[in-house]
Amino acid sequence: MKAASLPSLRVDPELRAAAEDVLEEGETLSAFVESAVKRQINFRRTRAEFITRGLASLEEAKQTGIYYGAGEVLGELNDMRKSAGKVAPRELSGQVYRTVEK
Incomplete structure (x- = not known):
């Protein structure tokens, strides 16, 4: 091209x-x-x-x-992160957290 x-x-x-x-x-x-x-x-x-x-x-x-409520969705996202072995320092909640994983 x-x-x-x-x-x-x-x-x-x-x-x-x-x-x-x-x-x-x-x-x-x-x-x-x-x-x-x-x-x-x-x-x-x-x-x-x-x-x-x-x-x-x-x-x-x-x-x-x-x-679906925010709590349901965030709970499901937490479960997905845990099962992937990449747990954030704090559980996801109604607040936005920025974490950098290396």
Whole structure:
């Protein structure tokens, strides 16, 4: 497949300098921009799929009359994490916890 170009982009000198400041060793500004575009495409596709699944789930709940409470869902997620051997330091609850597992 033949390579294509993205449109030229005019930015403030401060934005260009900020981007250049965070380049990793050997990384070009073009590679940085390409990577950012790919990540944004992936994010937007994932978000669109998530919204589509959520709306389909809502429609199914309306049709069947079956709704699940947050406590039920979080309990099930806790059970799934435990059975996978990746238990969070605290049980999932109504609050959002960010844990990083290595």
